[in-house]
Amino acid sequence: MNPLIRTVEYAVRGRLAIRAEEIRDQLRQGQKFPFDTVVNCNIGNPQQLNQKPITFFRQVASLCENPDLIQEPLIAQIYPPDVIERAKNMLAKVGSSIGAYSHSQGVPGIRETVAQFMLERDGHPADPNSIYLTQGASAGVQSILSILTQNDKSGILIPIPQYPLYSATLALLGATPVPYYLDEESGWSLDIDQLRKTVHEARANGTDVRALAIINPGNPTGQCLDAANMRDVLTLCYEERVVLLADEVYQTNIYEPEQRPFVSFKKALMDHPDESLRKNLELVSFHSISKGMIGECGRRGGYFECCNLDKDVMQQIYKMASVSLCPNLHGQIMVDLMVNPPRPGDASYESYRTELEGLYQSLRRRSKKLEAAFNAMEGVTCQPAFGSMYLFPRIRLPNKAIAKAKEVGMAPDAYYAEEMLEATGVCVIPGSGFGQEDGTWHFRSTFLPPEDLFDGFCANLNKFHSEFLAKFRD
Amino acid sequence: MNPLIRTVEYAVRGRLAIRAEEIRDQLRQGQKFPFDTVVNCNIGNPQQLNQKPITFFRQVASLCENPDLIQEPLIAQIYPPDVIERAKNMLAKVGSSIGAYSHSQGVPGIRETVAQFMLERDGHPADPNSIYLTQGASAGVQSILSILTQNDKSGILIPIPQYPLYSATLALLGATPVPYYLDEESGWSLDIDQLRKTVHEARANGTDVRALAIINPGNPTGQCLDAANMRDVLTLCYEERVVLLADEVYQTNIYEPEQRPFVSFKKALMDHPDESLRKNLELVSFHSISKGMIGECGRRGGYFECCNLDKDVMQQIYKMASVSLCPNLHGQIMVDLMVNPPRPGDASYESYRTELEGLYQSLRRRSKKLEAAFNAMEGVTCQPAFGSMYLFPRIRLPNKAIAKAKEVGMAPDAYYAEEMLEATGVCVIPGSGFGQEDGTWHFRSTFLPPEDLFDGFCANLNKFHSEFLAKFRD
Numbered sequence: 001m002n003p004l005i006r007t008v009e010y011a012v013r014g015r016l017a018i019r020a021e022e023i024r025d026q027l028r029q030g031q032k033f034p035f036d037t038v039v040n041c042n043i044g045n046p047q048q049l050n051q052k053p054i055t056f057f058r059q060v061a062s063l064c065e066n067p068d069l070i071q072e073p074l075i076a077q078i079y080p081p082d083v084i085e086r087a088k089n090m091l092a093k094v095g096s097s098i099g100a101y102s103h104s105q106g107v108p109g110i111r112e113t114v115a116q117f118m119l120e121r122d123g124h125p126a127d128p129n130s131i132y133l134t135q136g137a138s139a140g141v142q143s144i145l146s147i148l149t150q151n152d153k154s155g156i157l158i159p160i161p162q163y164p165l166y167s168a169t170l171a172l173l174g175a176t177p178v179p180y181y182l183d184e185e186s187g188w189s190l191d192i193d194q195l196r197k198t199v200h201e202a203r204a205n206g207t208d209v210r211a212l213a214i215i216n217p218g219n220p221t222g223q224c225l226d227a228a229n230m231r232d233v234l235t236l237c238y239e240e241r242v243v244l245l246a247d248e249v250y251q252t253n254i255y256e257p258e259q260r261p262f263v264s265f266k267k268a269l270m271d272h273p274d275e276s277l278r279k280n281l282e283l284v285s286f287h288s289i290s291k292g293m294i295g296e297c298g299r300r301g302g303y304f305e306c307c308n309l310d311k312d313v314m315q316q317i318y319k320m321a322s323v324s325l326c327p328n329l330h331g332q333i334m335v336d337l338m339v340n341p342p343r344p345g346d347a348s349y350e351s352y353r354t355e356l357e358g359l360y361q362s363l364r365r366r367s368k369k370l371e372a373a374f375n376a377m378e379g380v381t382c383q384p385a386f387g388s389m390y391l392f393p394r395i396r397l398p399n400k401a402i403a404k405a406k407e408v409g410m411a412p413d414a415y416y417a418e419e420m421l422e423a424t425g426v427c428v429i430p431g432s433g434f435g436q437e438d439g440t441w442h443f444r445s446t447f448l449p450p451e452d453l454f455d456g457f458c459a460n461l462n463k464f465h466s467e468f469l470a471k472f473r474d
Numbered sequence: 475m476n477p478l479i480r481t482v483e484y485a486v487r488g489r490l491a492i493r494a495e496e497i498r499d500q501l502r503q504g505q506k507f508p509f510d511t512v513v514n515c516n517i518g519n520p521q522q523l524n525q526k527p528i529t530f531f532r533q534v535a536s537l538c539e540n541p542d543l544i545q546e547p548l549i550a551q552i553y554p555p556d557v558i559e560r561a562k563n564m565l566a567k568v569g570s571s572i573g574a575y576s577h578s579q580g581v582p583g584i585r586e587t588v589a590q591f592m593l594e595r596d597g598h599p600a601d602p603n604s605i606y607l608t609q610g611a612s613a614g615v616q617s618i619l620s621i622l623t624q625n626d627k628s629g630i631l632i633p634i635p636q637y638p639l640y641s642a643t644l645a646l647l648g649a650t651p652v653p654y655y656l657d658e659e660s661g662w663s664l665d666i667d668q669l670r671k672t673v674h675e676a677r678a679n680g681t682d683v684r685a686l687a688i689i690n691p692g693n694p695t696g697q698c699l700d701a702a703n704m705r706d707v708l709t710l711c712y713e714e715r716v717v718l719l720a721d722e723v724y725q726t727n728i729y730e731p732e733q734r735p736f737v738s739f740k741k742a743l744m745d746h747p748d749e750s751l752r753k754n755l756e757l758v759s760f761h762s763i764s765k766g767m768i769g770e771c772g773r774r775g776g777y778f779e780c781c782n783l784d785k786d787v788m789q790q791i792y793k794m795a796s797v798s799l800c801p802n803l804h805g806q807i808m809v810d811l812m813v814n815p816p817r818p819g820d821a822s823y824e825s826y827r828t829e830l831e832g833l834y835q836s837l838r839r840r841s842k843k844l845e846a847a848f849n850a851m852e853g854v855t856c857q858p859a860f861g862s863m864y865l866f867p868r869i870r871l872p873n874k875a876i877a878k879a880k881e882v883g884m885a886p887d888a889y890y891a892e893e894m895l896e897a898t899g900v901c902v903i904p905g906s907g908f909g910q911e912d913g914t915w916h917f918r919s920t921f922l923p924p925e926d927l928f929d930g931f932c933a934n935l936n937k938f939h940s941e942f943l944a945k946f947r948d
Binding site: 002014053072100320327 | 495520521573609803
């Protein structure tokens with residue numbers, strides 16, 4: 001067997017998640033636990049926790065799924081006219097059927113819609129030929145990392161804490177992750193001088209640092225970069241000649257839009273004062289249909305845009321995409337819908353707006369509520385989430401708990417999270433799955449459980465935490 | 475850039491396919507060609523060539539796409555009752571929404587349906603926990619090859635001619651393809667003694683031969699193995715301790731079912747007289763929703779089943795699947811529908827049967843017609859397709875044409891195929907994209923163009939071929 005495979009670790013679906021599935025099965029078979037249901041806070045999977053999909057998107061998708069319905073006279077009594085119109089246009093764009101392979105880079109007309117979206121978002125044009133539709137952002141990240149790396153000397157800068165897709169993919173490729181630390185005390189901020197020092201040290205140690213991965217808004221940390229910080233990041237990438245990989249899948253999960261709005265790295269690049277940087281800095285930015293208010297994880301859809309990449313590299317990316325034939329069409333059409341939703345005046349606009357706003361406000365409330373709940377727990381501090389779907393509280397564990405964890409061969413935060421799962425049915429991921437400063441312990445939890453269950457959910461966590469501390473008090 | 479990426483070649487979507495897209499754009503813009511339309515015979519993509527999807531499948535899928543429709547009273551006037559019932563069951567199986575990530579191995583209930591299908595097909599049970607749903611068979615093959623290989627000493631036996639997914643994936647992994655030749659004269663048969671010799675020679679040369687890839691029914695060659703031949707293959711794999719990778723995506727594209735029915739390698743394994751072989755031979759078999767009469771390429775769905783694989787390896791496969799979160803749900807539900815279609819007595823059974831039979835008979839007629847057309851051309855011989863969607867005729871090219879190809883820096887069959895595209899708009903793939911015996915030239919063509927256009931299509935190819943020969947006659 002390929003020995004690199006063994007080195008891959010991916011805690012989001014690791015040991016605890018597998019145990020959570022087991023408990024769910026055992027509950028179904030009537031086994032007794034101190035709770036009735038398993039709550040998966042280990043993964044940003046909104047529709048698993050009963051978030052209703054956006055009606056307009058699914059209505060259009062259902063007509064693309066069965067175009068015979070468009071011909072059906074009764075459908076006009078069921079669906080608003082803009083849904084039917086939109087489905088017709090989508091099928092015309094796709095050309096034949098969503099059951100056919102498309103262009104390997106994605107349907108050209110859908111890439112044009114994405115380019116238009118970026119123009120509206122950033123005030124700068126995008127080239128549809130520089131856009132690749134993908135099966136989720138993860139597939140895009142994996143593909144770009146495989147092209148950028150060569151051997152164990154190839155280094156990619158990844159944040160700590162990080163989303164483990166990065167470390168897992170680099171492990172599989174046999175390349176070297178070069179960690180840079182986010183500063184928890186200042187809200188998980190990115191220190192440019194520290195980052196530059198990290199690059200120089202890695203290079204001095206013989207690592208060929210090729211790219212910088214930034215997750216903004218942050219996962220698992222929820223921070224959102226400001227424009228000045230982003231400009232400095234771009235300058236650093238340009239000076240150090242590293243490709244910038246901007247993972248921007250949480251770009252609409254922004255909870256303090258006045259104080260800290262989302263700015264795309266594409267916009268930051270195009271607004272940068274240095275013309276040579278604007279024309280040369282290599283940027284790949286990723287987006288997804290899985291997050292935001294849309295939460296269509298199960299479809300596996302997304303895209304990346306390449307700026308200033310070498311033509312030859314672009315051809316190689318195309319070739320690699322072509323071996324997998326094409327991204328699935330259901331994901332592709334949802335990308336189109338996400339970036340081009342109903343507009344004011346459209347029959348579906350008001351209901352779309354209401355659903356979106358309802359989801360957003362609820363998510364924002366839940367984020368604040370969970371943050372407050374964590375900060376009220378003994379020995380727990382939790383930075384607010386300016387963005388994303390996660391909180392990453394720091395927990396201080398008694399020495400006795402740390403000793404107990406050691407005894408059972410687990411990281412202390414993994415032990416804590418496992419005890420939480422067994423006591424409450426809530427599945428979170430220990431900080432050790434993301435990386436953290438030595439001697440600190442964290443866990444990541446989504447704030448996605450349904451709002452009507454939220455108070456109970458917070459109370460359960462609080463009760464567990466108190467009992468855990470009481471049990472191990474030094 | 476990763477140097478392995480450069481070595482990857484994938485002719486199915488290579489230079490000629492890109493040129494075909496260009497011509498399509500130019501036609502749209504009003505540019506004149508000696509034809510009105512581009513016909514993509516380079517890829518098995520039925521719905522691109524106007525094959526209508528199976529009605530029942532798409533009806534159920536449209537309700538899963540928008541479950542609000544199930545609650546809609548008018549829907550009973552549009553859809554038969556078994557469609558509505560099936561959609562309800564499917565959503566119950568999925569658990570929450572098809573917009574949620576599922577189990578990384580695929581929805582458990584869908585894997586149970588697949589296991590039941592294999593039991594009915596083979597007369598032998600299958601374990602749902604040994605089944606992995608995938609985003610098309612290609613993704614499954616890539617994942618298994620990445621686990622089986624380690625470095626450039628790791629060898630995988632691949633047929634010549636082969637579907638270039640195998641060579642492309644091995645190039646990317648930096649592993650070694652070990653070619654074994656199929657015998658054209660005897661209908662692309664597999665010679666066991668020759669195969670064994672290939673294994674021994676490769677091992678003598680220091681290659682660690684780990685697996686044997688077999689495509690059955692064959693792509694691009696259309697042969698279908700008989701049970702005796704398969705038993706010998708299994709014996710060889712067992713004796714030589716290689717894993718058998720059985721690519722069975724064309725298992726329902728069988729055109730002489732009396733003379734040469736499809737037998738799965740799973741069945742051949744379970745029917746093998748040697749008990750130790752049955753219990754130990756490692757087999758991974760692949761299936762897909764992209765081929766057969768269903769032709770749902772654009773969804774990216776499929777599965778593989780593992781037999782006798784080491785538990786530890788199975789865990790690693792699961793871990794790798796989990797990094798990509800899950801196969802898309804739209805592909806997963808179509809796998810369920812494909813392997814469990816309407817049964818006699820169901821409201822949709824008759825129309826399903828009629829559609830399926832119509833597609834099958836038409837495909838069979840087209841296969842025979844194209845085979846006859848090729849065999850009627852000067853210097854062309856074409857083996858019949860017992861299975862798959864392709865013919866792989868051998869062409870004898872005049873020396874002047876070979877010289878001309880050399881002059882423009884192309885393989886002679888690539889030159890021939892390019893001339894064909896420019897003259898007729900028909901895009902096929904040169905044999906050099908699949909591998910062929912030295913000094914022979916071939917091309918692969920699907921027989922998927924719509925039946926009402928088929929006579930014109932054959933006449934165009936014939937005309938082109940005569941003119942090509944006339945132009946270069948020695």
